[in-house]
Amino acid sequence: MVNKVKAFIIYFWLTVFLIVVLFPFIWMIITSLKPIGTGLTLTIIPRPPTLSNYKSVLTQYKFGRYFVNSLIVASIGALGATVLCTMAAFAFAKLEFPFKRPLFGMFLSVLMVPGLMFVVPQFAIVYRLGWINTYKAMIIPHLANVFGMFLLVQYMKTIPDELVDAARVDGANNWTIFLKLIVPLSGAMIATVFLLTFQFHWNNFLWQLIVATDEHMYTVPVGLAMFRSAHEELHTLKMAASAISILPITMIFIFAQRYFIEGILRGAIKG
Template structure:
């Protein structure tokens, strides 16, 4: 009986906590389908649900352009992180050369610098090279990740050297060993790194806010922030835009939730 009561209490608390955390999300979706007069009612299910809020925000703003900007930036930076972080991690883990440890420590030291302190040199660099208000200007701080290098190096070190030596004896070139032997061994970590990189770049706000000047180059978080500040009385439109903005994140979680959980577990173990 005691175990039964304990299980009931645990499930009750988990359910209550889940509902509390989900309520803002549910209210956001509900509000996006409400008419202006219904916005501040406590009804979860709208009396007269409508899709005109979605039609207005898509038709009357540059919302689709902002959405596309965020998607392009998130995909390209994720691919870049997957390639470069994995390659650098492999080199630091499996090759010996002068200054290797110094380079690794220098890379790790950048993790201790807050992003807010980096935006000034980033902006000066962007201004000097003409990257302001461009895709490259938004993306370049995220094309390679110090945390990703550290993560991939740790996992690459777990690959047996005998396995790599056997591939070399068979005549496989070094890049082929990296692609066909090393990467399959660290696929869970690589999947987690790609997911975290996509989510981070999709939600990025501070740096895009500083480097973007034109309305058409805004990313979705920046565009929604300006839209909400300019249309504070139209909460139904703001909630419609916010609802659309989380769709890619929901898709990523639904399709890759196992990799996300496994990546968090493996990252903690490493």
């Protein structure tokens, strides 16, 4: 009985906190249901609620095309980056090799310089390679995802070394350990890195704008920026567009949640 009361109190506060955390999101949805031009009104409930913003977003621009572009860039980009990150992270977390720490330090240092500084030289490279206005230009420069690699290294460090040692005693080589032990055990975090890289590409406005020289190559964030012109802020449209744009990634999260949190082989470590 005491436990039940305790549980109730905990989940009561958890729910209150959830509402607080979700409030901006809820507000975003409410604003997106207000008639165009009234995004700044102080009324809380839209009168009358309208779906016209969603309709405008989906029909006014080539939104379908932007969506497909974004989907291609984000999924291939995320897949590639996740594979590269996972491999490199394994080496840093579980292997010893010469220059390990300086190399890792160098990778991390780059993470600490604001990305805005890199835009011009990155563009110069992409231009020299003749990749302007291609998916390649949007994907390849961001394949080396230091943030994701760092995250995976830190996570793989929480995997007990004894497991790796045991496998080695059984005669497994590095590839076997990587594929059969580390990857399954890191499933949750690998999925998370995939999701984060996907999200990074999904929101990567500036770079995608700069390398696209044709409206057919525009992506969702570039399309969304069209809702803002010099003076007017079309808040209602912007909020509707934001709501639409997070839809795919939310779906991925909801449907693949067990991979993110529960891991693929949950029972692997009973210790």
